[in-house]
Amino acid sequence: MxxxxxxxxxxxxxxxxxxxxxxxxxxxxxxxxxxxxxxxxxxxxxxxxxxxxxxxxxxxxxxxxxxxxxxxxxxxxxxxxxxxxxxxxxxxxxxxxxxxxxxxxxxxxxxxxxxxxxxxxKLLGYDRSCRKTPYASQLFGDTPQETLERGRRSRADGFRAVKFGWGPIGRGALNVDVDHLVAAREGLGADGILLVDVGQIFGEDVERASERLPALEAARATWLEEPFAASAYSEYAALAARSTVKMAGGEGAHNFHMARNLIDFGGIGYVQIDCGRIGGIGPAKRVADHARAKGVTYVNHTFTSNLALSASLQPYAGVAEATLCEFPVALQPLAVELTANHIERDGNGEITAPEAPGLGVxxxxxxxxxxxxxxxxxxxxxxxxxxxxxxxxxxxxxxxxxxxx
Amino acid sequence: MxxxxxxxxxxxxxxxxxxxxxxxxxxxxxxxxxxxxxxxxxxxxxxxxxxxxxxxxxxxxxxxxxxxxxxxxxxxxxxxxxxxxxxxxxxxxxxxxxxxxxxxxxxxxxxxxxxxxxxxxKLLGYDRSCRKTPYASQLFGDTPQETLERGRRSRADGFRAVKFGWGPIGRGALNVDVDHLVAAREGLGADGILLVDVGQIFGEDVERASERLPALEAARATWLEEPFAASAYSEYAALAARSTVKMAGGEGAHNFHMARNLIDFGGIGYVQIDCGRIGGIGPAKRVADHARAKGVTYVNHTFTSNLALSASLQPYAGVAEATLCEFPVALQPLAVELTANHIERDGNGEITAPEAPGLGVxxxxxxxxxxxxxxxxxxxxxxxxxxxxxxxxxxxxxxxxxxxx
CATH class of the missing domain: 3.30.390.10 (Enolase-like, N-terminal domain)
Structure with a gap:
């Protein structure tokens, strides 16, 4: 062709x-x-x-x-x-x-x-598409009470894992952030999987980020996502060394090497790849392979349509031990309507990359x-x-x- | 204002x-x-x-x-x-x-x-603008004989330091590259400063790049520039560990962290910053400070007008021990005519960042x-x-x- x-x-x-x-x-x-x-x-x-x-x-x-x-x-x-x-x-x-x-x-x-x-x-060499636990990806509330309610609503909506991101976190006093983290855990209940995304808010300030670690640990967050600028590997590594909560990052990688560097030099526990930025599915699959070899867990990064969601699931569809996946739950109408079919949760609340040819969307x-x-x-x-x-x-x-x- | x-x-x-x-x-x-x-x-x-x-x-x-x-x-x-x-x-x-x-x-x-x-x-905190030895930045010839002649011509034109870049190097057989390196040294004479730029031609292939090291060492190259993709830090470090010729790179950095990472993780000896890509003069000055602290030599990267050349000299104008600077010698007419004045070599063949206010161009x-x-x-x-x-x-x-x- x-x-x-x-x-x-x-x-x-x-x-x-x-x-x-x-x-x-x-x-x-x-x-x-x-x-x-x-x-x-x-x-x-x-x-x-x-x-x-x-x-x-x-x-x-x-x-x-x-x-x-x-x-x-x-x-x-x-x-x-x-x-x-x-x-x-x-x-x-x-x-x-x-x-x-x-x-x-x-x-x-x-x-x-x-x-x-x-x-x-299948073209990528996987023989099956493994089930993933979708996490509801949403913004922190403007108030801790709102964060708590968003957590409850996500659980009621069948999500066992929830990510709270951006919003007020890191913008003001420590106690505000602590309150949001306590509220998030309370909203999810004891057995919910809590993920926290601060969207590079700390720039390269390891000390300010460190102040939030006790609250993140107390709330049993699974990861802290993007504490720093995308290429601030030394800061990632410094914070990871102080924390029992693992670091997550990688959405800013616009080639394979940048994601590999964040794994090799940044000490992250979760690598999050957006196929719509890193150069597509091929380099993302290379990252998934490198992550496995290094004991780092691969996760998709997706905040747009189900076309992008399907693409983002392909690079690690066959990696059984990488069980989490990002699943945007508050898409704008254009992103919902763009695709005639959608990737839906099954009875267990899990999703898989489509079985249909191509991206299946x-x-x-x-x-x-x-x-x-x-x-x-x-x-x-x-x-x-x-x-x-x-x-x-x-x-x-x-x-x-x-x-x- | x-x-x-x-x-x-x-x-x-x-x-x-x-x-x-x-x-x-x-x-x-x-x-x-x-x-x-x-x-x-x-x-x-x-x-x-x-x-x-x-x-x-x-x-x-x-x-x-x-x-x-x-x-x-x-x-x-x-x-x-x-x-x-x-x-x-x-x-x-x-x-x-x-x-x-x-x-x-x-x-x-x-x-x-x-x-x-x-x-x-002066706004950046330097009390003087130190003299730099400009290197004539030009492409390798299509044949070794042409490379030799270009080297001779640059010496005759008063340049003690010459950089050869891109062209045939790394595209074909090893012996072709060896012939060009021998020719370049012959063209410059024994006391010329020889710099070699291969423009990322080896991608991430450390072995192919390594094969060129003996010829680079024999030709007494001061640096080997951009052997690999800009973010392939591990490959830079691997080649640096095998080589007495220092590695140079950094023009691909589009923020401070990327240049810092190439220094900290890539093992380079020379960091080359283009102010027209890294976010301007401010982050470039941060790189110059970091390079000094790490014993790495800062060099400008410039392949356009004298406006860009002046900007690129500012971040390390006061760093006396960083003596080399890139000086494009085969600019297209638009890049020459764009500026009403030009940064000229003095009687010793050296240049300085202008004393006039601003960028002085x-x-x-x-x-x-x-x-x-x-x-x-x-x-x-x-x-x-x-x-x-x-x-x-x-x-x-x-x-x-x-x-x-």
């Missing part, structure tokens, strides 16, 4: 707020090759990511992503790995390139799986039109990207190939 | 080739505050970098750079550090943001220096017009960026503030 087209769909809710909710917009990618179609999703700022696909070349090591993708052979997974290596080299100086490529890479796996009639996890074409944001980019008088393609919903997203070649 | 406007100027040569020559285009930034103007340059793909400034917000941690910059107070360097921290947090998930910010940050230092009547290196407004590339970006029917501002060269680059607010 030959990669014929790569189309981007920029979707957004009518109002975007400053909440730490990644489902308020989406950048969906459609790839066509050999009569098959694959879908992927970048967990990335849509406009700069599209720009990284269509921009003019700056020099040999700063080429647009399209130069490494359009027209390429796609006969097997070795082709995906080959194209990834070409982008890593030819787009070395184009920082946004890996976020753009992440969604395309997912779509290539989806397409390949559909062409072969196999789920992506169907796109709802009507949702692409309903939430679509029109974009036009022209450089030197030449239109490089235009989403105004008339009434055909299948052509709502267009690329350079359609318009400019 | 208040930051009133941030304008971008996308410049390009009429023809862009795949040569590893970063001076074929440029993204120049002009900032105005309190009646003063400052200039900076992103070492980055122009279109995605502009998109990262003007794009709609995706969520609270994926905000466009403009949200953290326009309208901010600028009364001293603590304001630059404060804005940088805000971008790091509010644009955490916008990968390209740091490349965009790098040029703005430079412009803020330039502006602050001009407002105070002091060179930037004047922009030639006519060059901005001569090489300007028109861009228009619209999202949802709203123009977010337009460079078609009519005949006023001073308005050739426009931002969201001008057009859309």
């Amino acid at each position: 030959k990669i014929e087209t790569v189309d981007f769909f920029y979707l957004a809710m009518p109002e975007i707020t400053t909440a730490a909710d990644g489902s308020q917009d989406a950048l969906v990618v459609r790839v066509a090759a050999g009569g098959h179609v694959g879908w992927g999703e970048c967990e990335a700022a849509p406009l700069p990511s599209i720009a990284a696909f269509v921009c003019p070349m700056s020099h040999g090591a700063c080429q647009p992503v399209r130069n490494s993708v359009l027209g390429q052979r796609l006969d097997g997974q070795q082709d995906i790995i080959r194209i990834a290596a070409q982008i890593e080299y030819d787009s070395m100086d184009l920082l946004q390139a890996t976020h753009t490529w992440s969604g395309i890479e997912m779509a290539l796996w989806d397409l390949l799986g559909k062409a072969r009639g196999e789920p992506v996890w 169907e796109i709802d074409q009507a949702a692409l039109d309903r939430y679509r944001v029109d974009i036009e980019i022209s450089v030197g008088g030449r239109t490089l990207f235009s989403s105004r393609a008339g009434g055909d919903p299948g052509k709502a997203g267009m690329t350079a190939m359609d318009v400019a070649s | 208040k930051i009133e406007t941030v304008d971008f100027f996308y410049l390009a040569m009429p023809e862009i080739t795949t040569a590893a020559d970063g001076s074929q285009d440029a993204l120049v930034v002009r900032v105005a505050a309190g009646g003063h103007v400052g200039w900076g340059e992103c070492e980055a793909a122009p279109l995605p970098s502009i998109a990262a400034f003007v794009c709609p917000m995706s969520h609270g941690a994926c905000q466009p750079v403009r949200n953290s910059v326009l309208g901010q107070r600028l009364d001293g360097q603590q304001d630059i550090i404060r804005i940088a921290a805000q971008i790091e947090y509010d644009s955490m998930d916008l990968l390209q943001a740091t490349h965009t910010w790098s040029g703005i940050e430079m412009a803020l230092w330039d502006l602050l220096g001009k407002a105070r009547g002091e060179p930037v290196w 004047e922009i030639d407004q006519a060059a901005l017009d001569r090489y300007r590339v028109d861009i228009e970006i619209s999202v949802g029917g709203r123009t977010l960026f337009s460079s078609r501002a009519g005949g006023d060269p001073g308005k050739a680059g426009m931002t969201a503030m001008d057009v859309a607010s």
